[in-house]
Amino acid sequence: MSTVKQRITTTSGFDVEKARQDFPALHQQVRGKPLVYLDNGASAQKPKIVIDTISQLYAHDYSNVHRGVHALAERSTKAFEGAREKVRQFINAASTREIIFVRGTTEAINLVAQSYARNNVQKHDEIIITHMEHHSNIVPWQLVCEQTGALLRVVPINDSGELILEEFEKLLGPRTKLVALVHVSNALGTINPVRQIIKLAHAQNVPVLLDSAQTAPHLKVDVQQLDCDFCAFSGHKMYGPSGIGVLYGKEALLDAMPPYHGGGEMIKYVTFEKTEYNELPHKFEAGTPNIAGTIGLGAAIDYLTGLDLDAIAAYEHDLLGYAAKAASEVPGLRIIGTAREKASILSFLLEGVHAHDIGTILDHEGIAVRAGHHCTMPLMRRFGVAATARASFGLYNTREEVDALIAGLHKVKEVIC
Amino acid sequence: MSDLRDLYEEVILDHNRNPRNFLNKPDGTNRKAHGFNPLCGDEFALHLVVEDGIIKDVGFEGTGCAISTASASLMTEAIKGKTEEEAYALFDKIHKLLLQEDRSADVGKLAVLAGVHAYPTRVKCATLAWHTLHAALESENKTVTTE
């Protein structure tokens, strides 16, 4: 074990055993076995610094933000707005005016759908998505299409789970008003060539929204370098709290958009005749926000940057390669999603065994995986399956845990087949 | 491992490997229903031939996990030749068994399904076929879901 650890530390400069110590939840037994948590794609565990930051806030500094003149309001507001600056740096946005706090990726996409798309698309216009979208990047656009008479167009994928770019170029035309796509697929692990897609779309003056829910915990997202127009992600998948997420939008676009929700915080001046809206980013943040969640997200970002995202990405890349190779040696196992560029996700089928049974039997071994359609039913249909089993890796997973997964899969076959 | 065998009983594994009345679409089918569990994508179609209040023949098709497949297979065996009333009564007994409201009910071979109760996330797998049966008997020729 120490030799493996040694090698990993030297190849990526990342010390996984040290990082594991930061996550209290990892150190427990489940059904008498050490927990092997491989459901990070659904949600990640939290480092102690996030847990402590939130309890410190509630124990000492908590109050509503932006409203009080007293000491606690000042402390909470400072920490809250400090988190916004941390997010700005994390994704290299030009200004904190471009960082809108929302509940998560889902709300971020719905905000853009209702506030931007609904006001900018008309009957017969087109919105382009891809065949590998999460339901949260499908349904909000379907709603807009129902409301406006616009059409949803879908970029097809090949059998490896990669976008067919030529088809995207064919779909992109004068009627296209928006492109919305997943950056890293939660069901396949495919890393899409978003830089190239954004360039193609921008050549036709079409803005692009990136669903970066699965990207933020694994790869560096630089919104200025990518030049995306909108970018959505969730705190809970990047080792932060649930109930908090981020919408990044280019300032000029956000400025022109009407508010999404009305209420306190998002106004400057209210009379019964007319209301003047607050400036960005507050225009989109009606009501008391998720104060502790936001500050906890700031702590998660500090944690990730402290570890060095590039080192994490290199470590996880190595681990995924190890897992894919080991899994492909299990007789009857078929990996769904074999794109050349992949991150963190191993989706698979086991001949003669339903994904749900895999999930239950692995759980008996203390191994947490997800079994189901992963909120990507159209994608499952594309591969002719109802469900897959999915192991999704985080920065704290190890080769020993991959070995436990493989042993667990042999057990599954023993029980069912 | 031993408690895992409470769920994956030998009888259940056998019915999963070799489901009975599977892919059988009996001639004269006059009741049918489609069952779907949106959570895991399990999906079955059930075909019944009901004459003079008696279930003369039955078949099912579709895909599902070991628990839902075995439950459907066991069910088809159990209801063949039964009256509609008996089938409804069995539905009630199984429902109570799976929800552990009544563990004493005599359901014969179907008792193997009782182990599912210890796995709350899997109870819906076991009930899918039975809800589909209920819908078929009511002649609601439509999709039922376990949600």
Ligand SMILES: Cc1ncc(COP(=O)(O)O)c(C=O)c1O
């Ligand atoms: C690719 C992708 N998009 C969107 C979402 C939705 O995120 P949330 O549920 O945090 O809003 C998820 C996670 O479930 C996801 O993996």
